[in-house]
Amino acid sequence: MTSQPEITLDPTPPVESPSTPTAPETGEVASVAPNITIEAETLKLSEGFSIDSLSAASGNSVIRARSDAAQEAKLQFDGDTGRYDLTLNYFDEADGNSTMAVLVNGQQVTEWTWDKDLGDNKANSNTRTSKVIEDIELAKGNTVTLRGTRDGSEPLRIDNLRFTQSGGSTETARETASVEDGATSAPAAPLHLEVDEFELTGFRVDDLGAGSGGTIIRRDGKGEHSAATTFEGADGTYDIALNYFDENDGESSFMFKLNGVELTSWVWDEDLGHSVANKDTLTQHVIEDVRLEKGDRLVLIGEDDGGEPLRVDSLDFTPNDLLVA
Missing domain, CATH: 2.60.120.260 (Galactose-binding domain-like)
Structure with a gap:
């Protein structure tokens, strides 16, 4: 993403220009x-x-x-x-x-x-x-x-x-070099995204020590739930890993969409030995060889089942050129 110019402002509000009429x-x-x-x-x-x-x-x-x-x-x-x-x-x-x-x-x-x-x-x-x-x-x-x-x-x-x-880490998506004005794009770098920062519908954010950032999202009510974001990393081909908690008291269903097109769907039916969210029930679903471009729309859609509240932790993006053959 192209950074906006840094703006330093005095906390005392100046008088706004009357040139743009607005409603009361x-x-x-x-x-x-x-x-x-x-x-x-x-x-x-x-x-x-x-x-x-x-x-x-x-x-x-x-x-x-x-x-x-x-x-x-x-x-x-x-x-x-x-x-x-x-x-x-x-x-x-x-x-x-x-x-x-x-x-x-x-x-x-x-x-x-x-x-x-x-x-x-x-x-x-x-x-x-x-x-x-x-x-x-x-x-x-x-x-x-x-x-x-x-x-x-x-x-x-x-x-x-x-x-x-604002971050300063070279591992974040916003550190990717812009291709505007003839600049050369930086190579795709691994990305880690916490889903509690996504746009949530039917999900709520909960604290959970086993989550990578100390928080996860979980269902808020019954039915279909979604979490969406806009990809801001470098253009490239990635393996995408969804990190979530597959508990044994339900068989929730989940779908991953890219720009409105389904990439994968699956049922959370692993037998990981617990009906609670902990390090044992934290697992991954990997989608391989996904071509992504800055601005692509990523949507996670899930439906909970039984006592399993559809707990989702994070997404990891690994560029193909960093994968070991």
């Missing part, structure tokens, strides 16, 4: 801490935003624009001073090209058009996508504003957002 605001400014997923409907919304029910959204609701004026959703950052990545989850439908900007203390950090071709003009699991704005310098008390304008029949549906502290 209602409600109080939400105080938002890092490393927590915040539902958009909890933010301070301009009057042209409404809250709608939507089952494909993480909290079963979204905000959407009800007028053609620019709309705003605001929050107050409540974390330590530092550099953060902001992930915004929204619905990019095919029947409009809405625009969205992110501002910090009135200064624009980024702006983009919702013009992905995700194959549907409805808000559903296929059109739910993400935008990551990297390396934003934030201080406690900074005001972060989402400012958007709907287009066509696309009503600017926003699901949630999350701030995470």
Whole structure:
């Protein structure tokens, strides 16, 4: 992913430019801490935003624009001073090209058009996508504003957002060199992704010492559950290992999709000797030789069974050129 320019901001909000007319605001400014997923409907919304029910959204609701004026959703950052990545989850439908900007203390950090071709003009699991704005310098008390304008029949549906502290590890996907401006892409590197940072529908995050990061996801209610993310690593061919807990008190089913196409599905029916999630029931399912490109959409879909609550830990991506023959 191409990094945004690092921006250092004074925590005192300046007067915002009046050049972009927006609807009046209602409600109080939400105080938002890092490393927590915040539902958009909890933010301070301009009057042209409404809250709608939507089952494909993480909290079963979204905000959407009800007028053609620019709309705003605001929050107050409540974390330590530092550099953060902001992930915004929204619905990019095919029947409009809405625009969205992110501002910090009135200064624009980024702006983009919702013009992905995700194959549907409805808000559903296929059109739910993400935008990551990297390396934003934030201080406690900074005001972060989402400012958007709907287009066509696309009503600017926003699901949630999350701030995470920017990393510096060479093992992360964002360290991959860009091919823009004639630069040479870095070789694909191994990636490890914690699924509790994915966009979750019907899952909740639980603490578990046997999980690689001390947390896992598990079902939240009965039926089908999904966890989705956008691949941000280097283009290449990978073996993908899903790390999960196959307990012996149920036979859950699971599916892995790439850009809406099923790659594999299987039943969790190994006999690992326990009905609890521990180091003995932690196992892997490996999908070999998967061609991935930056921006690909990865979706995990599962249905729990019996007393097995569909606990999923993480994903590991190993480039083929690093595999031992």
